[in-house]
Amino acid sequence: MATKAAHKRLTREYASLTANPIEYITAHPSESNILEWHYILTGPPNTPYHHGQYWGTLVFPPDYPFAPPAIRMHTPSGRFRPSERLCLSISDFHPKSFNPAWEVSTILLGVLSFMTSEEMTTGSVSGTDAQRKEYAGRTQWWNSTGGGSSSRTLASGQVQSSNTRGFGAIKAGDGGKRFREQWAEVDEENWKWMEERRVDPQTGRSLAPVQQEQQSACSPETAALRMRANGSNAGLGAVVEGGQAATEAGRGWLGRNWGKVVMATLFAYIIAARLLSDANA
Structure with a gap:
């Protein structure tokens, strides 16, 4: 249980953070325990x-x-x-080096600064920019599904994959329950994000859009009709152009190039006649 001084100090710091937000940082204490704070760091530009x-x-x-x-x-x-x-020098690993003047904002700025550096310490790991960018692209999915352990499905009813290990073989967690308890609004935004991008809640990987799957199953004639119709004006013009596209798609090569064939045949006949005439002379 927090002392009266700690409770007063943390209450004041939360009010200060709310009134003066810090870029890339959001934080709040748990409703049940003011000593337990939850934060979200948003990855800044020009970093993986x-x-x-x-x-x-x-x-x-x-x-x-x-x-x-x-x-x-x-x-x-x-x-x-x-x-x-x-x-870190601002964590419980080094209590003697902690300055009482430092606040929650100071601590979280220190975490963000250390994160974007390459300095190693207990709890840190090395990795490439490519690996970290891949993790960054899956953070919203991971937070709201507990690493793929959520039983919730997309609103579209998309069939899920049977792979329940999650990204990078992350072990199944709490289905995103703890995150949802602390960040209900952010959690709903994350699910909307997954819905818009058709991200499989089980694996965190993109699902093929239904529209593209349907288009790929169409015949060449139907595909041609769709492409011309989508590119033309609405109404009668679209129907006429679409009909022309379907007709052209249904013709054979000879039907589309009969004029060229006739001209080539006529030209060959004239040349042959001249050669025959020269030979008789």
Whole structure:
């Protein structure tokens, strides 16, 4: 349980963060425990984490601000081991180096700064930019499905894959329950994002759009009709052009090039007649 001083301090810091948001950082205390804070870092531009949604927790000691919090990042990032305590100068690994003047905003800015560097410490991992970009593109899916362990389906009723291991063989988690409890609005935005991009909740991978699948099954004549109709004006003009496209698609090569064939035959006849005339002379 937080001391009166810690409760007062954290309440004031939350009010300050709400009134003066920090770019790329969102945070709030748990409703049931003011010592447990949840944060989301948004990957800044010009980094492999760009647009990534990185969820983590700060667990403060009862005597904060005279001791630092335990810092964890739960979302796989390619930079930190998920849910493992991070050894930073602002974390509980180094209580003697913590400055009571530092606030939640200071701590989270430090986490973001360390994340975008290449410095190694306990809880961090090495990785390539390509790997980290791939993780960044799947952070919203991972947060809201617990790494593919959610039983929720897309609103479109798309059939899901049988692969339930999740991206990178991530073990099934809580189905996104903890994230949803703390970030209900963000969670719904994530599901809308998955719906728009037709992301399989089980695997985090894109599903083939139904429209494209239907088009690929069409005959060449129907495809030609669709392409011409979509590119023309609406109404009668579209119907006429579409009909012409279907007619042209149904003709054989000879039917479409009969004029060229006649001209070539006539030209060959004239040449042959001249050669025969020269030979008789």
